[in-house]
Amino acid sequence: MSYSSLQTAFIDKVTANKVIFIVSSYFVLVFNLSFLYKTYHAVLLLDDYNLFFLLSVPVLLLNVLMIFFSFFSVKYLLKPALIFFTMMSALMTYATLSYGIVFDYGMIENTIETSSSEAFSYLNSNAFFIVIALSVIPLMYLYKVNIVYNTCKAESWQRVKLLSVSTLSLVGIAFFFYGDYASVGRNNRELSAYITPLKSVVSSYKFIRNNYFTASVKFTVLDNAPSLLTQDDEGKRVILMVVGETARAESFSLNGYDKATNQFTRAYNPISFKNMSSCGTATAVSVPCMFSALGRHDYDKQLASNQQNLLDIVKLANVDVLWLDNNEGCKGACKRVTTINMDKSKTHELCDGDYCFDEVLLSPLTEKLNHLTHQTTLIVLHLIGSHGPTYYRRYPEKFAKFLPDCQRSDIQNCTQEQVINTYDNTIAYSDYVLAKMINRLSSLEAVETSMLYVSDHGESLGENGLYLHGFPYALAPSQQTHIPMLYWSSNEDKANRQCLHDLANQNFSHDNVFHSILGLTEVQSTAYNPNLDIFQQCNSEHLLVNNTN
Template sequence: MKKIISYFENLTITTNQLLFFTCCYIALVLNLPFLSKASTAITALDNYNVLFLISLPIFLLSLSVVFQGIFSFRWLTKPLLITTVIISSLIFYGTITYGIVFDYGMVQNTLETDSAEALSYVNLHASLFFLIFGVLPSFIIYKVKLTYKPFFRELLTRLKIITFSFAVVLLIASVFYSNYAAVGRNNKDLLGYVTPYKMADASYKFVRNHYFYPPMKFQVLDTAPTIVRDSSRKHVTVMVLGETARAQSFSLNGYTKPTNQYTETQGVISFSNMSSCGTATAVSVPCMFSRLNKDNYSKRKSTAQQNAVDLIHLAGADILWISNNNGSCKGVCTRVKTLQVDTDKSNPLCDGEYCFDEALLAPLKKKLNSLTNENTLIVLHMIGSHGPTYFKRYPSSKSVFTPDCQRSDIQNCSQEQLINTYDNTIAYTDLVLSKVINQLSELDKKDNIESSLLYISDHGESLGESGVYLHGLPYAFAPEEQTHVPMIFWADPIQNDFNTKCLSDLSKAPISHDNVFDTLLSIMSVKSTAYDIENDPFIDCKSEHAIARTTTSQKLDMEIID
C-alpha cells in the first residue's frame, strides 16, 4: 500500500492529462449503468449499426471532457474533479444497487430527506462500494502532482482539447443522428442514467424553482366552505396516510399471503385499482390533498393554494395531524394543528430515531377521548413500509413471515427474505389499522359518535422486480409496483351517508390520488365551490339527502391574496 501511495505522490502529470484520465473513469466506469442500458436498447434493434454502438462511449467521453474541461482549470482542477467523482460514485451506487434514477424528483427527495432516513442507507456494502469507487480514485487525484504551464499557454491547450472533443461530439452526432434520435425517442428513460450530468441539470432546476422564482400569490379556492349534516351525532374521520405500501401485497386485493388477517374481518372495503400521483412522498402527499391533479401538479402551485385539509378546517372541523414520519407532511399540514410522535427511547415502541406505527395509537386515543367539535378529522401519517430498513418497521414479535431480511443492503438478501420482510410491514400496518378501527368502534358504543376510516398509501415499492428496488423512478416509466397503491375505507354501522354495499360493488373501478381531494370533502360533508362532484368516486353510493346537502355549483371560484 505504501508503495502505491508513494507511486502516486511522485507521479507528475499535466492538468489536461488528469482531466482526460478522470473523464475516462467517469464516462467508462461510473456510467456503466447508462452504457449497459443504452447498449441493450441498441442491440435490440433489428438492424443495428455496430459503428453506432462503438460511438456511444466515445460520445459520452467527449461530452465529459467538454463539460469538465470548461470548469476544471488550474487550481480548480483537483477540487472539481474530486467533487464530481464523489458525487458520481454515490449515484453509481444508487443506480447499480437499487435502479434509482437521479432526476428532478429524486433530487427533491434527497434534499428533503432527514438524517435518520439518509443513515438507513449506510451499511457495510455501501461503505465498501463508496470507498472503492469514490474515495480511492479521489485520493489518487489528490495525491498526483500537477505541472502548470504559463497561464495563457495552458488556456490555449485547454481550448484545443475542448474544441477537439466538441468536434468529435459534432461528428458523431452528424453521422449517427438518426440512430441516436430513434433510440432516445423509444427509450426516454436513458438520459436519467447519464452520471452525473442528469443530476446536475435536475439540481439546477430544483434550486432555480425553489429559491430564485418569486413566490406565487396564494389562491383561496373557497372563502366560505361549510359542513352540513342532518345527524345530531358528532362525526370523526381518521385518515391514515400510508407510506410505501403497494397494493399487490395486500391480501384484500388478492395477494396469496395473509397480510390483512386483521382488517378482513372488520368489514373494510378495499379499492383495488388505485394509482398514485407520484412515486415518492415529496410529490404524492401534497398532490393527493391538492385540487391539482397528476398532469398539472407542481409543488410551487400546490403550496400557493388551499388544499383539502385547509378547506375542511375552514369549514369548521377540528383537525389534528399526527405524524410518525419525521414531521414530513410536505406542506399539507402547515395551517392546522400538528403533533409529532416523540421517538425517545423511553417509549418501548421507539429506538431514538424511529417508532413503530403503534405509537400513533396513544395520541389518537387521547384525541378521541376529548372530542369537542361536532366534526373532527384526524390524519395519522405512518412510517409504514419505508425502506430499505424494512425490518425496523415492525417489532420482532410481530414477524409473521420468515425468514426475513434483517439488513439494509436488501440486494444481498434472497428474494424470499426480502419479500417476507416487506410483507411483515404490510401485516403490521394491517394490525395498526385494525386497532384504529377498534378505537373508532368504541366511540359508537360509548358516545354514539359516528366515525369512518380512510387509508391511502402515498406510493408503492419495487422489491427487485427487473432489478429495481425502492421507489422514486420517473412516473413515465415507473413499474406498477411503484404506482399501484392500496386504498381502504371503513365506516361504522350508525353512519347513513354512504351505502357500503354500493361502495363494495364499485371497489374495482379505477381511481387515483386525483380523487382524494373530493373524496375527503365528501366524507366530511363539506359544501364547497371547490368540490367537483364528477371527481368524487363515492358519489354514486352517497345517500340522496347527503348529496343534496353538499353539492353546489361545479364552477371553481378563486380569490387571490397577496
C-alpha cells in the first residue's frame, strides 16, 4: 500500500470510530504492557490454560477501551479527550514501569493531596524523555488526523454501531471464557489496578464523589469530658510523639539490620518494638488513621475527619498540645490544635526553599520545652524523614555515611546498592535527630519525659521491582507495612523496662497508638481501651498488682 493510500485511509477524512479504534489499539499495546505481562504471567503459571483465552485478553481490553472512549466522541471534544488520556496514561505507564506504582483509590488520594514541591521531586530528564517517547506517536497522529463528522443523526448511528460491535465482542468473549476470567480475576485481584487509564478514572471518580458530592457527616464526639488522672502535686510531664516518614523496620540496626543506622539513639537504650505494622501504605491514610480511634479495618477518611481524634481528646482534658510539622501537613489530624509548619525559606541554613532537614524542628521544640505552661504537654513532631524519591535531599552532606549513594530522583536508574545506601543515610540522620530530641528531654529538671517514635509507612527499595510506597495494602510487600517504633522514658524502673522488653517482640500496629498515647498522657476517657494500650500492662501499678497476686 502506497503512502498516499495510507494517508487517505488513516489521516484524511477519517471517521471518529476509526480514530477511536486506532488510539485504543495503541493503548492496549503500549500503555497496558504491564497489565498484559502480569496477566499472562499469572495464567502461564497454571498447570493448564487455554491459549485462545490468552489471545482474547487484548481483544477484550481493546473493546472495553473503545466503549470508554466512545463517550467522548463529540465534535471538538474527542481530540482533546484523547490527548488528555494519552498524556495521563504516559505518565502513569512511566510510574508503573519505573517504580511499580499502581493508580488505585489510595494512590489517587495520595496524588491529589501531594504538594507541588513533592510532586516536582518525581520529575527529571529521564521521566520527561520516557513520557514523550511513550506519547509522541498517538499525539502526532491526533495532531494530523482529520476527523470527519456527519449529521447528528449519522453520528449517533456511528456510535450505536461501535457500541454494538464492541458489546457483542465482549459478550462472545464472556460466553467462551467466562470461567477463565473469573478464576484468574478472583486469584489475582491486583491485575485490574494495572488497566490504564480505566482504573485511575474509576478511582478518581470515587475520590471526587466521596470528598465533594456526598452528604456531610455530623461531627461525632467520642468523649465530652475526658480528664487527667494526675494530681496537681505530681509535677510536670512531657510526651513527645514523633511521626516518622517512610521509615521501614528492617532498615533499623536496633531491629537487627547489619548497618549502623541507629548509632545515636542506641546510647539512650530505647525500646524497639520489632513487629509494628502501619494502617496504610501512604501518608494520606496512615497519619489520620493512627490518630483515629477507628483502627485500620474500620478506618474511613470521611468518618475519621468528622469525629474526635486523639489530639482533640487530650486537649479537652487540659493537656497542652502542639504539632510541629516539617513534612507536607498533618492530613487533617492537627486541624483543631496549635500547629507550627516549618518555614522552608532558603534564608534558613537548614532549608533549600523546598525542604528542610529535620534538625529544623529542634529549635521550636527547645523553645516549647523551655516554656511549659501546663502540667502535661504533648508535642507531636512530623518528620520528613526518608521521603523519596529524592532521598539524598533528606540529610546534610556530612551525614552521607553509606556510599556510594544515589544523587538523583529517578532512583530506578541507580544501582540497588546506591539506592539502599542513600535510604540508609536518611535513617541514620533521622536517628541523629531523635537522639537530639531525647537529649533535650533528658536535660529538663523535675519533669517526667518520654518519647514515642513511629513511622507512618515503609518503603520499597527495588525489591521485586517495586520502589517507593502506596501499593494496595492487601498486596503490599512487608517493606511498605512493617514499620519501626521506638520508646524512651526518663522514668523507668527495672521491672517496667524488663516488661517492655518482653513485649517488644509482640505484634502491634497503628491501632495501638491512639490508646497508648492516652495512657502515656494519663488521660481518662471513655474512648480509651486498655487492651490496646501497649504500656498498660507494664506500668508500675499493674506490675505491683500482678506481683502481689
